[in-house]
Amino acid sequence: MELRPAYKKTDVGVIPEDWEIKAVGDLGQIRTGPFGTLLKAEEYSGSNGVPLISVGEIGHGTFRITNKTPLVPEVVVNRLPQYVLRVGDIVFGRKGAVDRSVLVDAPQDGWFLGSDGISLRPSQSCHAPYLAWQFRRHQVQSWLLQNAVGTTMASLNQAVLSGVRVPIAPEPEQRAIASALSDVDALLAKLDQLIAKKRDLKQAAMQQLLTGQTRLPGFDEPWESKCIGEFTDCTAGGTPSTTVAAYWGGSIRWMSSGELNMKRVNDVAGRISEQGLKNSSTKIIPSYCVLVGLAGQGKTRGTVAINYVELCTNQSIAAIFPNASFDPTYLYYNLDARYDELRSLSTGDGGRGGLNLRIIRSISVPFPPIAEQTAIATVLSDMDAEIAALEARRDKTHALKQGMMQALLTGRIRLV
Secondary structure, three states: OOOOOOEEEEOOEEEEOOOEEEEHHHOEEEEEOOOOOOOOHHHOEOOOOEEEEOHHHEOOOOEOOOOOOOEEOHHHHHHOHHHEOOOOOEEEEOEOOOOOEEEOOHHHOOOEEOOOEEEEEEOOOOOHHHHHHHHOOHHHHHHHHHHOEOOOOOEOOHHHHHOOEEEEOOHHHHHHHHHHHHHHHHHHHHHHHHHHHHHHHHHHHHHHHOOOOOOOOOOOOOOEEEEHHHHOOEEEOOOOOOOOHHHEEEEEEEEOHHHHHHOEEOOOOEEEOHHHHHOOOOOOEOOOOEEEEOOOOOOOOOOEEEEOOOEEEOOOEEEEOOOOOOOHHHHHHHHHOOHHHHHHOOOOHHHOOOOOHHHHHHOEEEEOOHHHHHHHHHHHHHHHHHHHHHHHHHHHHHHHHHHHHHHHOOOOOOOO
């Protein structure tokens, strides 16, 4: 395929004729953070000063400052001004996650480069935000990982960083590209904030509605308190022998406990055969069972889900059967809001064992009339649907940003 005349081949790919390929070492000053002889741990402060930026504080495009981030007092900053970060600097982790980098913006101006950090201060000939976006491109990150030194842990040094070669657009186009990508980042940040707000609102609604502290309009009948075993029953599943190939790969859905994290289960990865069903303790359960993780030292124990298709489960999942006396979605929300409580009910010392069917049957549930159960479940389901729609929009926007980065930062698509 012939190249269009406006483009040219280079050692790092095809770029527009009016772009250049430059080594990072020609684009600014690279500085490694101070070693222990210059900055000792006892000089850090826990209460005042500016954040010390090392590999732990550097994420993919954002700083990760926590209450564990060391602070550097003013006396150290004044003694070692060459390690003070300024707006436009690009900071990398020097050990481990060498593919991560962050652009220093106005809020971080004056922070301090740690010993596990390495910084690039672009020259005025290159727009710093544009160069920072180049370092967030997958191909550049892969190059850094492949060319980092060290056998047990990837390490970045000035020579490696200097050798990175990136496409450089004309300066006005650099600014336009960086602005376009930053606009998408800002949209993603707003979507994340909105999703977090909606989740907080849902948590508050669950706390109020599932305990009867707030009643929905039209409902004023008194509530009861019932143990699960009083209004339904539950069962656990099983796992066919993995050494018998004939038990697996059939048409019957089989759910592992790790899939409880889906929360609303419309399908699962596992399949067993009729032989597997007959020769194990697993059993087919109907749709709209409330599923509870019984075992596991990780997060699975106490995790609650609801299935919308018939399936089987493994032995680490309890299935609470639906019936006409209660709304399963209401029960799902009630138990889902009690994750820590469910884990504390586990058998064994300090809750380190597991839940079992006896414990599940004994769990007490606030029990409004079924019409109110359904109304509460509908409100919470609508809130979940709104959150899911926002998450889908965020994921679509993130995918769009990845495509934009690849197209704009290589010149495959030009901005007008």
